[in-house]
Amino acid sequence: MQNPRLASRYAKSLIDLAKEQNSLDAVLKDIELIKGVCQSNPDFVLMLKSPVVKGDKKTALIKILFEGKISAVTLGFIELMIKKGREFFLPEIVQAYVDQDNEIRNVKTVHLTTATAIDTELTNLIESKVAASIKDGGTVALKTSVDASLIGGFILEIGDRFFDASVRRDLNDIKKQFTKNLYIADI
Structure with a gap:
């Protein structure tokens, strides 16, 4: 911007x-x-x-x-x-x-990124769960997108909160663990 x-x-x-x-x-x-x-x-x-x-x-x-x-x-x-x-x-x-x-209208924009496209039933379920978790009420505007590089799982963004439950993140965490040997003390 x-x-x-x-x-x-x-x-x-x-x-x-x-x-x-x-x-x-x-x-x-x-x-x-x-x-x-x-x-x-x-x-x-x-x-x-x-x-x-x-x-x-x-x-x-x-x-x-x-x-x-x-x-x-x-x-x-x-x-x-x-x-x-x-x-x-x-x-x-x-x-x-x-x-x-x-x-002004108390609409919370929620971004959901998945590895594959999801159906409307699952979209409605996620939207209702997110709406229930928001404390101050309001309505939820769910925007979905597909990113095949996630491999599996999802990324959910609600305002400034970010939930990454993707396979890509899990694999990156494992990669970091292997590159940094936890059994050898850093000097």
Whole structure:
């Protein structure tokens, strides 16, 4: 992240504006759309970051892409960012907005990485177990991903807590034990 402080401030101002306009849900939907575009289209992000493309061209392109698909609040906010020369930080601001909105709605994002894809029944079971373990309540947003290098097991991230129950970690622990001979005293 290039500038988390700036992203947090812009996200906070957009949340405040959305609260004033009573459009928190609409702006969140818009932000999710913009986040999807930023993640799926690196050329869009490069265009935003390019100093060669002038602000008026960026504004025109944003209007072509998003007009009618996002609310006037979000579109005006992006246009203001372009006027201020802050469009470079749009992907960061979008992520900061999602994080702050989740905090307001008391939604905990949980990342589950497994060696193979899991079915919905197991996903629902894990989601309910994690929701029961969270002390302050709220809802759980479970995001799953597959990483074959884990070999087996899973990695679970809940906020700043990290649980690694993968075979890869177990094998690395065994490897460390073999490379460091516990029976020979270090001098």
